[in-house]
Amino acid sequence: MILSATDQMKLNSFWQYCLQHQYFNISYPESADFDYSQLERFLRFSINNCGDWSEPGNYLLNTFAFEREVMSHFAGLYRIAVQDSWGYVTNGGTEGNMFACYLARELFPNGTLYYSRDSHYSVMKIARLLKMRSQVVASLPSGEIDCNDLLQRIAANRGSAPIIFANIGTTLRGAVDDIADIRQRLALAGFARDDYYLHADAALSGMILPFVGSPQPHTFADGIDSISVSGHKMIGSPIPCGIVLARRRHVERISVEVDYIAARDRTISGSRNGHSPLILWAGLRSRTHEQWCRRVQHCLHMAEYAVSRLRQAGIAAWRHANSVTVVFPRPSEPLVQAFGLAASGHEAHLIAMPHHREPAAFDPLFDALIADRREQLQPIQVYAV
Ligand SMILES: Cc1ncc(COP(=O)(O)O)c(C=O)c1O
Structure with missing residues (x-):
């Protein structure tokens, strides 16, 4: 397959884009921690x-x-x-x-x-x-x-x-x-x-x-x-x-x-x-039943961590039993856009997936949600005065 230099550059820049964004996903349930390199040869x-x-x-x-x-x-x-x-x-x-x-x-x-x-x-x-x-x-x-x-x-x-x-x-x-x-x-x-x-x-x-x-x-x-x-x-x-x-x-x-x-x-x-x-x-x-259980438990623990961390900050987060989907009140539109959040009506959610290995994976979103909430509350407090 012969591609022109321009086309190769286009592919290279898409490659960089993919590398940069492969773990972007905090609101859609797509695991991003896979490695199927052993299967690459079958693409021919x-x-x-x-x-x-x-x-x-x-x-x-x-x-x-x-x-x-x-x-x-x-x-x-x-x-x-x-x-x-x-x-x-x-x-x-x-x-x-x-x-x-x-x-x-x-x-x-x-x-x-x-x-x-x-x-x-x-x-x-x-x-x-x-x-x-x-x-x-x-x-x-x-x-x-x-x-x-x-x-x-x-x-x-x-x-x-x-x-x-x-x-x-x-x-x-x-x-x-x-x-x-x-x-x-x-x-x-x-x-x-x-x-x-x-x-x-x-x-x-x-x-x-x-x-x-x-x-x-x-x-x-x-x-x-x-x-x-x-x-x-x-x-x-x-x-x-x-x-x-x-x-x-x-x-x-x-x-x-x-x-x-x-x-x-x-x-x-x-x-x-x-x-x-x-x-x-x-x-x-590639995983035993026990490893699948641990993978799922990890996501459930991360979801529970997200609920408690948001609640501590006064954000009414919740989730169902056995669910990795953490629901919270819909933040401002710029925040929804910035984090690519799935939002509907008055709610948005994050989904804890296996590639969210450490609690720190959620910190940028949490910090933004907490700051956003303060800004959202500001006008109401002023009104109340
Ligand atoms: C509950 C539910 N059903 C069906 C679908 C559709 O699945 P797919 O995107 O794999 O077609 C989704 C996708 O998010 C879903 O959340």
């Missing part, structure tokens, strides 16, 4: 995982063997037998959510998709793409779905099967919907297990909850039908990726035979990135 191959990794295809440069191991690892984490489940490595959490909604819609063509006001924005896009009837359910102030509102809506649409999009860690507040409560209430309302579909959107928390002592219900053993997790979040990846895993019987319904690749396809895309399974495989294999 056009690897394509088109189709179903569990069956041989005629495109030989694939990473099906790695994808198989990745999916069986996740089946273990989310407590379902490999033979009862099927899933694949996606381009990210959104594709996994779309795949799950697609399965649910094929199961219940006249069903209604229920998601809370705190769900990730992409669920609206998915509902439109799949032309699914949908309803937005109220959230509690904590960010969890309001089960009373959910059940009232389901009762009002009795002829339409419920497809419940549960948040296992919301984007802004890290809230986990209580799927045990949802299932219990559905049972009391007369719904048998096969009368509804329950999807878990576990984009970030899917790689937190399996490693804590008292996780909120989030697995197949807790009654979910499918789960979607982002790979570039807690695991860390240079390329956005993720996984989706579902009960196998739901997937059989959507399989299509593709003659020219001599295989079956059950995925959303045609050609699929074959490097992501390698990355996830290496990311998962």
Whole structure:
């Protein structure tokens, strides 16, 4: 590959930019502490995982063997037998959510998709793409779905099967919907297990909850039908990726035979990135379960440190149990811009990730928040006088 001197300079300056900003991120849940240099050599191959990794295809440069191991690892984490489940490595959490909604819609063509006001924005896009009837359910102030509102809506649409999009860690507040409560209430309302579909959107928390002592219900053993997790979040990846895993019987319904690749396809895309399974495989294999527990504990400790440090300074910070997302009142716009904070309504958050190794990683933000708060308070104090 020959590039002009100008183009090389452009790449060099982008390289410097990346080096400078690789740990910029304090408000988005992207781990930045990975080192996949052992995989760099595979960038010279056009690897394509088109189709179903569990069956041989005629495109030989694939990473099906790695994808198989990745999916069986996740089946273990989310407590379902490999033979009862099927899933694949996606381009990210959104594709996994779309795949799950697609399965649910094929199961219940006249069903209604229920998601809370705190769900990730992409669920609206998915509902439109799949032309699914949908309803937005109220959230509690904590960010969890309001089960009373959910059940009232389901009762009002009795002829339409419920497809419940549960948040296992919301984007802004890290809230986990209580799927045990949802299932219990559905049972009391007369719904048998096969009368509804329950999807878990576990984009970030899917790689937190399996490693804590008292996780909120989030697995197949807790009654979910499918789960979607982002790979570039807690695991860390240079390329956005993720996984989706579902009960196998739901997937059989959507399989299509593709003659020219001599295989079956059950995925959303045609050609699929074959490097992501390698990355996830290496990311998962490079740590033992105990090391994953320690990694997660570290983030939880850092989040707890952030809450107490901000509270000591009079800033009303809080977080949910088992959440690395620390919520605090939205600071001034220049501060939001300066730190690239994810802010919505009256709130903003920081997310404690593995590359935040020392408490000092948060100090510039804390100092700025404390100074900002003094400035914000100034006019009010003057008014009060
Ligand atoms: C709760 C939740 N669901 C889904 C997504 C979408 O995931 P992705 O960006 O991997 O497509 C996100 C992303 O932040 C999220 O926070």
